[in-house]
Structures are given as structure tokens and as C-alpha cells.
Amino acid sequence: MRLATRLSVLYAFVALAPCYPRLALSQKGASQQSAPDLMIQYGCPTCHVVPNVPGAVGKVGPSLQSLSQRSYLAGSLPNTPHNLIQWIMHPQHFQPGTAMPEMGVTEQDAHRMAAFLNSSR
Secondary structure, eight states: OOHHHHHHHHHHHHHHGGGSOOOOSOOTTGGGSOHHHHHHHTTHHHHOBOTTSTTOBOOSSOOOTTGGGOSEETTTEEOOHHHHHHHHHOHHHHSTTOSSOOOOOOHHHHHHHHHHHHHOO
8 A cells, every 4th residue: 555545544544533432342242232232332323324323413424324225335345245244344445545444343243233234224
């Protein structure tokens, strides 16, 4: 990755870092959490409008309403359940420099959030 790109990613992360709530130090009990609770935990409402998630009125990223009806994620990744899970976990892998930071989402949590997003209309 070029130095300019790395600096852009670092700048975006530093600039947006205060917007993200601190993640819980322990993930114990995460498997019992509902998908909306997980989305709040990982800071999704800070940047996105997410139907049925209290306080999810962010305007930094796109609205996640009707996500299942879109053909692509992030403009170029085919919208499949597998790709959505991978995108939630590792957006920088698929689109280096994207404003969406790596939030440390576990695979189990990503499955739950993806299922929730695909069921929301």
C-alpha cells in the first residue's frame, strides 16, 4: 500500500475515532445479544441509519435500510450473505482506505448482524 494511502486511512481513523463508542472489554455474553445490541456495541449507529436499531441515525456511511435489495456492497462487492459477513468483519481488506474501519467484529457477531440486515426491509 502506498504511503499516501496509508496516511489517508490513518487520518480517517484518527478523525473518526472519537465518534465510535469504546468496545466492551469482554465479549462474554455476545452470543446472547440481539443483532441490534451488537450493532450498537460495534458502533454501527454512529455512521449508519439502521432500521430497528435505536439511535441509528448516522450520516457518515450509507443507510443500511433495504440492504438485501442492493446488488453490491461498497459499490463493487456482490451482495451475497458471505460477502456481507466478510465486509462487516474486514472492510479494509476489500476496499483499502474506506472510511469504514476495522471494528474487531467476530465472525459469530458478523453472522448475526448480516442475518438481521438481510431480514430488514
